[in-house]
Amino acid sequence: MNKERIEIAEPAILIGCQLQKYTDEQFAYSMDELAALTKTAGGVVEGTLTQKRERIHSATFIGKGKVEELAELIEEKEASIVIFNSELSPSQLRNLSEELDARVIDRTQLILDIFAQRARSREGMLQVELAQLQYMLPRLAGQGTSLSRLGGGIGTRGPGETKLETDRRYIRNRITDLKKQLDHTVKHREQYRARRKRNETLQVALVGYTNAGKSTIFNRLTNSDSYEEDKLFATLDPMTRQLKLPNGFNVLLTDTVGFIQDLPTTLVASFKSTLEEATEADLILHVIDAAHPDRARHEEIVLKLLKDLKASHIPVLTVFNKMDKADPAVQSSVNEQIHISAIKESDLKSLNDRLQKEVLKQMEYFSISIQADQGDKLAYLQSNTVLLERKWDEEKDHYRCKGYAPAHLYERIVKDWNND
Known part of the structure; x- marks a missing residue:
């Protein structure tokens, strides 16, 4: 008899440190995003602790008094995990883990965990594991991590070698192995893209901040079944489908992984071949959640990532989505734009018509x-x-x-x- 798997949400406390470079509004949006990431990962926010500082505390990220306050909050809320809204250094992670009676992770680890949950393809799983191990290696001692899978074989564990050294040896060997496996999948993806080029088909890529509605637009335009949900990072593995424009011309439309501020550098590196789907496009549809209060910053982050990927030369049509919930006056001063709600058939028709016009420009x-x-x-x-x-x-x-x-x-x- 099949039993339903019951997932119990893990009680979490969120920690944020506001530096002078961030306005109160920007900091509040960042903490809201951390809460959304926590929910997506399967946690429930039981408390939030913030502090304003001129600079990060080198030893514990937040000040000594705040660490004591945090310890009391953990006990009061019976929290099992503490999540910091910035990346912790190995020494900060080690010091905090020693002082707090809860598991300590940072924003980067949280995002990596979500990616690990959402990866479906073999390539996606390899990329996530590589990013996790590269992140874990310098922090191994700080977390007191114990790996269940060890590098086996005669001679791999000499007399006096500690468990920590064994774990490090395993991680380094596994990283080397993952890179070799990814090289093969990257070559396969490059061959696939080259074949599409040889087939002389124009390519359009959907990009945007996570949860902007890319997958919904992709599904409605192509009658596809790409996974969509009102959560962050609903899509990890890029999906490409044929789209027929109103004039009968066919283009390839690709749905890509969502961007986010402070996207871990290990993830950007690991997912480079996936993100390159956008760099190979003839046209980019940049989807923005028009109803989000921090939409201008979301646009800025995506455009910066496109620049980092050397894709800023590709023509962009900005698609302001979720206009049914947004200010009608919302606009961008950067690129050509259209305002739609992906749940309205008439708006999708307008988008397809506009897409056709933009394709003809190419x-x-x-x-x-x-x-x-x-x-x-x-x-x-x-x-x-x-x-x-x-x-x-x-x-x-x-x-x-x-x-x-x-x-x-x-x-x-x-x-x-x-x-x-």
Whole structure:
């Protein structure tokens, strides 16, 4: 008999340290995001503790008095985990773990945990494990970590080698192994992308801050079943589907992993091949949650990550989503934009129409003649271009064809076919 798995939410206390560079509003949004991340990971927030400081305390992140206050709050709330809203250094983690009667993790560890829960593909699982081990290695002593899987084999544990040294040996060996496995999957992904390029299909990538509604838009436009949920990082593994534009032209639409502020550097490195789906696109749809109070900062973070990925040269259409809950005057001063609500069919139609217009901007207009016996060329134009007109000219005994072609096909159609 199948029994339902019952998951008990883990009681957590959130800790934030507001430095002078952050406004009260920015800090509040950051703490709200930490609470949302905690909920996504399966925790329940039992308390929050914050402190304003000029600089982070080098030994314990927050001041000594706050550490004592935190210890009392842990006892009062019977919390089993404490989550800091910034990345802790190995020494800070070690010191806090010694002083507090609860497991101590930071924002980076929390995000890594969510990624570990959400990864579905083999590549995604390898990427998450690699990022976790790279994060864990310098912090191993601080957490008193004990690994159940050890590097076995004769001669791997010499006389007097400590458990900590054995764990470090295992992690280093596992990191080397994971990198080798990922090299193979990265090559496979590169071959897949190259094949798509050879097939001469225009590619559109959905990017945006996590929980902006990318997967909902992806599913509605492509009639797909990509996982969507009102939680952070609902999508980890990129999914690509064919999308037919109103004029009949097909493009490939890719749903990508959501971005977030302070995305762990180990994750960015590990997910580089996945994030590169955006860098290979001909057009980027940048989805923004228009109803989110910190939407301007979300846009800034995504654009910075695109710049870091060397994708800032790609044309961007900003899609303000969730307009049913937002201020109608919301806008961006950076890129072309459209305002929609993904739950409205009329808005999705408007988005598809606008997407078609933006795709045409990436194409070249052509007007050529096709002889009556060149049916293969007519079929090629029908399949690979936006053919606006195909008119038979009885006097010249040929078809006059007009339309738009992807830039990489234009030279073949206009010059190589030697028609005017």
